[in-house]
Amino acid sequence: MIGTGVLVRLALRRDRLLLPIWILVIVAIPVSTASAIAELYPDVGQRLALGATIMANPALQALTGPVFDPASVGGLTAWRATTIATVLAGLMSIMLVTRHTRAEEEGGRAELIGAAPIGRYAIPAAAVIVTGLANLLAALLLVAGLAGQGLPLAGSVAFAGIVAGVGLVFTGIAVVTAQLTANARTANALALAVLGLFFLLRSAGDAAGAEAVSWLSPLGWAQRMRAFAGERWWLLAVCAAVAVLLVAAADLLARRRDIGAGLLPSRRGPAAAPASLRSPLALAWRLQRGLLFGWAAAFAVVGGVFGSLAASVGDIVADNPQIAEMLARLGGSGVLVDTFFATQLGVFALVASGYAVQAALRPRAEETIGRAEPVLAASVPRWRWLAGHVAFALAGSALILLIAGLAAGLAHGLRIGEPATQATRIAGAALAQVPAVWVVAGITVLLFGLLPRMTAVAWALLVAFVLLGQLGELLQIDETIRGFSPFAHVPALPGGTAAAMPFVWLCLATAVLIAAGVAGFGRRDLQAG
DSSP states (O other): OTTHHHHHHHHHHHTTTHHHHHHHHHHHHHHHHHHHHHHHOOSHHHHHHHHHHHHTOHHHHHHHOOOSOTTSHHHHHHHHHHHHHHHHHHHHHHHHHHHHTHHHHHTTHHHHHHTSSOOTTHHHHHHHHHHHHHHHHHHHHHHHHHHHTTOOHHHHHHHHHHHHHHHHHHHHHHHHHHHHOSOHHHHHHHHHHHHHHHHHHHHHHHHHTOHHHHTTSHHHHHHTTOTTSSOOTHHHHHHHHHHHHHHHHHHHHHTTSOTTOOSSOOOOOOSSOOGGGSSHHHHHHHHHHHHHHHHHHHHHHHHHHHHHHHGGGGGGGTTOHHHHHHHHHHTSTHHHHHHHHHHHHHHHHHHHHHHHHHHHTHHHHHHHHTOHHHHHTSSOOHHHHHHHHHHHHHHHHHHHHHHHHHHHHHHHHHHHTOHHHHHHHHHHHHHTTHHHHHHHHHHHHHHHHHOGGGTHHHHHHHHHHHHHHHHTTTTTOOHHHHTTSGGGGSOOTTTSOOOHHHHHHHHHHHHHHHHHHHHHHHHSOTTOO
């Protein structure tokens, strides 16, 4: 463990930009949710009516889980914010651990550090400590924010504690996946796949009322912490114990591999490249295909799940004649279903932007690892090499949104007897979100070409777009500021109206950003800042 403190300080310095943003988002969403619920539902009767609606609707429970105390603002806050806060804590933990463990080995920096008087476990220990400190700080700020809203201190501590506890569980999962593969992207993908599986288990269990299924997921444990509704404090000990066991398992796995290697053997390639790999685009396909297949599969599954739940959204108005009459004047319960799809497709677009950033940053990974230089030393123009990866950032993001739309529309259409019509309609609505995603990809390419050491800003901007889109109206942010997000300029489809000019301007902005990034890359040195 010698040198752990030095590596902790180094990691904190490297993450001085990203870490505060992660923590701010994790804290801001529950606190703003509590404020909004207190404002929108000031009367106990209103909160009880909302709680009855939630418990009668499987679609709502699949999205956010059950509500245990609908009479209190805290109970509704826990219902609305627990899933998203714990998912964000899990994402932060996975990204931090992989960045400071497997990515360091893949880049050769771990071996260089290991040549100094640094202990065998200093690097993973520093990653776990930094991630634990980030979760702890988020928990402390959550307690202060929720208690500052007038919510009970015990419930605030329970909510914050379980968010941090789930973050620690995923810290352990990420440490384990970092031992399995020699590639940081694959380690991230494995951990994210586990997170997605846990979300589906929690979602399916809550929608079907199958408690045993929900208990299989740490996200289900977070819901059943029952913050503000008779807290189960022992679940904090469960999270801590699972995290410790996972870290111990990672230690045992680390003893059985060499530095830079993974326990899962890397497949050897042929001695000579086939004709299908003798172009920059073909090379980009070989490097990007695993990421694309993983995202496409995840979007197909999640799209199908939400599509199958869309028809039940109309049940919200079953016991409310006033809302039913209002919807009848607007066009019937189909309006509610369209609103549900429009909301979910907006979220899908934000998530798909994560794929676009990852794909657009693959050239930076190739550059820092040292694989770009031998390729560019041959007769390969820089712009062609970069264009191959940009093509996958653009086409891949459009493809996964199309797949999500088709899966959601097909699942919904099978329930109402119109599979072809609904699949086409929802897929078209999903594609309407693509230009906004492309702008995010364009920003990433621009940063890679001009400011390669600041490519993390692309993730920061994506988080800012998420905040503006999901919380901008709730936090009463000025519409002009919200307009800085490209997602504010795409229509809410299905159900809304679409004009051509926003799509044209977003595509033009993407073209300008990419052209500037490609030009900047052509003029700078490799490995330059």
